[in-house]
Amino acid sequence: MAATQVVRSEWTKIRSVASTVWTLSLAVVVTIALGMLISGLSANEFDNMSERDRLSFDPTFISFAGMSLGQLALIVFGVLVVSNEYSTGMIRTSLAAVPRRGTFLASKIAVATGLALVVGLATSFVTFFLGQAMLGEHRAEIGDPGVLRAVIGGGLYMALIAMFSMGVAAMLRSPMLSLGILMPFFFLVSNILGNVSATEKIGRYLPDQAGSKIMQVVTPVDDETPYGPWGGLGIMVLWVIAALVGGYVTLRKRDA
């Protein structure tokens, strides 16, 4: 059985459920709308900022502010793509048809990641240009050094978040359990750990904190982060690989 056949089949599966459209369009709308809102507010606020804050002012990163909420929709997308198979029992039909479980999981993740990447890149570019429009005179240009890298990085970040969620869902299987762990983690725990000075050093190695470094263009004043934008994305990739390996081992070992 050729991998292309499995990929085609997974594409049919993913496009034929409503949750794909819903989660992905929610991610797009939330990221863009929130990015525009924060960008507009920041533009008005700029004049009241301290000198220090003005030096750290990063128009590119501000336009990606909606990512923190938009990624939650992508987490739901990633979790549902995998755990729907388990919650509906479809996994038994799928695995009876694709006995090679590695092929099955790889195809599923490839298709969903490809889709998330396309949607993520589109979102990233749209949110950048609309955000910059809201920022007015404080805007950054796409040709500025590091900006294009940040915008493409935003798309990569969204795809990686979806991949990480798929790996976790493959390990945990239950959609409720997976979402119950991933949502609070990315929405609360990671932010808290990253903003409390005692845990900051650990917090910045978490997948979302490390990965979002790719979207920064202006390094904040007295920033001590020991890795650069690509280093941060690399750390995130390591997390994703760990989750996917865990998911693969679980799928291979356990009864369906």
Place this chain on the structure above:
Amino acid sequence: MIEAVGLTKRYGDKTAVYNLSFQVRPGSVTGFLGPNGSGKSTTMRMILGLDNPTAGQVTIGGYPYRKLPNAPRQVGALLDAKAVHGGRAARNHLLSLAQLSGIPARRVDEVLGVVGLQDVAGRRSKGFSLGMGQRLGIAAALLGDPQVLLFDEPVNGLDPEGILWVRNLMKSLAAEGRTVFVSSHLMSEMALTADHLIVIGRGQLLADMSVKDFIAANSAGFARVRTPDTEPQLREKLSTALAEAGGQVLPEQDGALRVTGLPLPRISDIAHDTDVRLWELSPHQASLEEAYMRMTQGAVDYRSTIDQKAGLQQPLPPGAQPPMPVPGQGQPGWYAPPPPQQGGQPFAAPQGGPGPYGAPGAPAAAPGADAPNPYAQHAPQAPQGQAQPPAAPPQAPAQPPVAPAPVAPSAPAAPTKPEDAR
């Protein structure tokens, strides 16, 4: 051809399937029977590589399923009618399965027509009834035109027309030389569909023989004898006399007696000699259903008890009769009489011995070699001394055509006797 050798599956300390060995041959419908929870579905899942056996192995055409080349074109399976994503349209569900093995989309519409779902092809399957879900599952199994087909309870939820259709479908698939393996808990359905039977109880093999042999070995006849209700002592007297003449007597719920081992004229003569009047003397044939229930009664895990309705019982309206208890309920030893040959059972139900079940919950009346007449223990009214089986029951063949003893608990490694397996 499906071949299982020493298949065993444990979940924690619960053994779902124990040392199961059998072969499913092409060209015939093989029925897979057993009570609820006896391990049918677990075995099916192991055949399809969904669950890993704890010990032993099962192969299809010589390959373990996970190593089978282009599996969807070789094996089609209906496991669970509800094992589909309810939000996906029926046609898309089948299309995703078809694309896996390079089956053209045209074939999807074909099988939708075969199962009669063409009109709802675009509808989400969560709105489907159980019967429609079964049809969708059967369509998925037929998709790759496979040589080996597995169906787990395919007629569940189908209407009579659908049941007839499935029955004919199975037969025609087998007639084309395919291997068809169908599980069910309905003996009556399997008697009509299957050519060969594999019966399991508590995860162990109880029988592996052709339907013809199964009927020959199990459908014992019996006589129903009714003495005047007004004189119960006559009944006692006749039971004793019949038992002394070598018959086996089993009291029925309504006061009649089931007699095996004696022909009808002889029963009449004995009644005449002992001066007992008879209100009824009629010949009966135990159904295959009863034979199957007797075989599996020791291996039933989930048995209903009589609903006492403690504290909930409505006072009966004056003049109303309380309902008669349903025969068989809460009465494990009730079912059909033992099979006609000497020495009791052709099947040794799993009990004690080397099996994983110490049988703490098993009814003590499980038919077995050490209890030639299991009914004696459950029939306190029946006089002692009738427990000896008859020397040669006259109304039945002394021995079945083949010795149907596929697995004894003491020799679980000898799975299938070749002469049993057609």
